[in-house]
Amino acid sequence: MDSTLQQYRLESVRKEFGGQQVALDGIDLKIDQGEKVALIGPSGAGKTTLFRLLNCTLRPTSGKLYIADEDIAALHGQRLRHVRRRIGSVYQQHNLVPRLQVIHNVLAGQLGRWPTLRSLWSLCKPGDVELAHSALSQVEIAEKLFERTDELSGGQQQRVAIARVLVQNPEVILADEPVSSVDPTLASTIVRLLVDISRSTRRTLLVSLHSVDLALAYFPRVVGIKQGRVAFDLSPDKINDDMLEDLYAGNFRDPGAPETRSETIEPIAYQSLG
């Protein structure tokens, strides 16, 4: 085990918001480079917070987080941005800039590499049209290159978001509920796309999924998260129905219980959800 390079190592990682709401309550997790891992668990379990820690948007309140053996507690400014550049993220709501053309949203994957002035100039005259075009071809919507992003359908926007990750060309791909807002057939297409693009380049892939079936079907390792903790961490053949029932149990019985709390936590930073 120790011979392969570790992508992530989390040691009793906690994340609190405002000093009282506990989103993550001591997570221990190791993920090797090139692994494909699915995260499942009830909504409000802390999956989104975990993703935000893994892509260096948030920082643990306590505990240690290592990315490729580097302790991220010591990172600020440019060194922090360099680590972020190596991690590509796909989100539930695509998180694209709606008023920009598709090409700018795709080329945004280059921002960590481009100097500031070059990236600003690219908004006037797109910097690397061919790169954007080939990334969009890989997700099969090359013809949308110059359209305005908010004119695309939900599934197409998710493809644009994946094209942005392709341009970024990271060693890790994180996808937080990438298919919960698209229909089931498209959902498995997008999950397969994510698996394919990370398999061909031995990228590490972490996907959180609403659908347990997708997780069990496409991933050799499935981690269950409940109430900010790791409930299980197994290969799909070792996961039985009791475990799954346990994972999601209590989620609907008591609406006032702490499980629903992160619904109030997640929007903290958002003034408007537009």
Next chain:
Amino acid sequence: MKPSSPSLTSPSAKTYFPYLFAALFILVFVDSWRRAGIAPEAFFSMRGRASLWKFLTGMIPPELSWNFLSMMVRPALETIQISLWGTLIAVAIGFPLGLLGTHTLVVGGILNDAELQGAPLRRGLRRAIYLLARGLLSLFRSIPEFVWAFMFVRAVGLGPFPGVLAIGVAYGGMLGKVYSEIFEAVNARPLEALQATGANKLQVFFYGWFPQALPNFVSYTLYRWECAVRASAILGLVGAGGLGQQIEISMRMFNFNEVLTILIMLFLMVAAVDYLSAKVRAML
């Protein structure tokens, strides 16, 4: 099941605070009526009616002689030009200060969590920058443009230039404050995604923040330009050129029909600016 069943009365029903607040609210307005010396009956007093009548009838008909109108062309142009440069300087002041005064960009929210958590020095520095920008914006807009003009006339002499500077500084304060509010209201999710690619704050701003804020940004700036046209006329009263100076001269000589002409010109100018900004907004 929890032992205690949820209460069906809202928590606010248990306190008298809303009633107290309503009473206070009414009291403030009643008291302000008295202290602001609001006296509608003044309109009906003999003296008030007589002088109002004299002023209004004195304005009609407007002075439309070729001689007077041709004399007004230059001041009218000057008013527009003052407002143009005033607004440009206001944007140059308001944009960077508004950016630094945007809480979610500089100090708070999800975009600064990883950067500032456990870095008290950085956090303190950012906070200082934010407060300084906010403070400057407050200072610039709390001093009326009238007073700024007065000061700049002393500094650079009579003419349109002090008017330009006064509008630039005072409106810079107003623009900066509203810009920061516009930036703060932007959907943060795309910004989070941009930052996660390793982009720096300036890149996140121009790729995510600014495109989302653009329609509001443009329409508020154009509205301020419209206000600046009016303001640059007023500033003429303290010797800062433009149509205002002409109003002052005509008033002092009791040529109220000339005043009416100038007011009509001003109205047309503001309407034209309004029309133009509506066109620009429609393009976005």
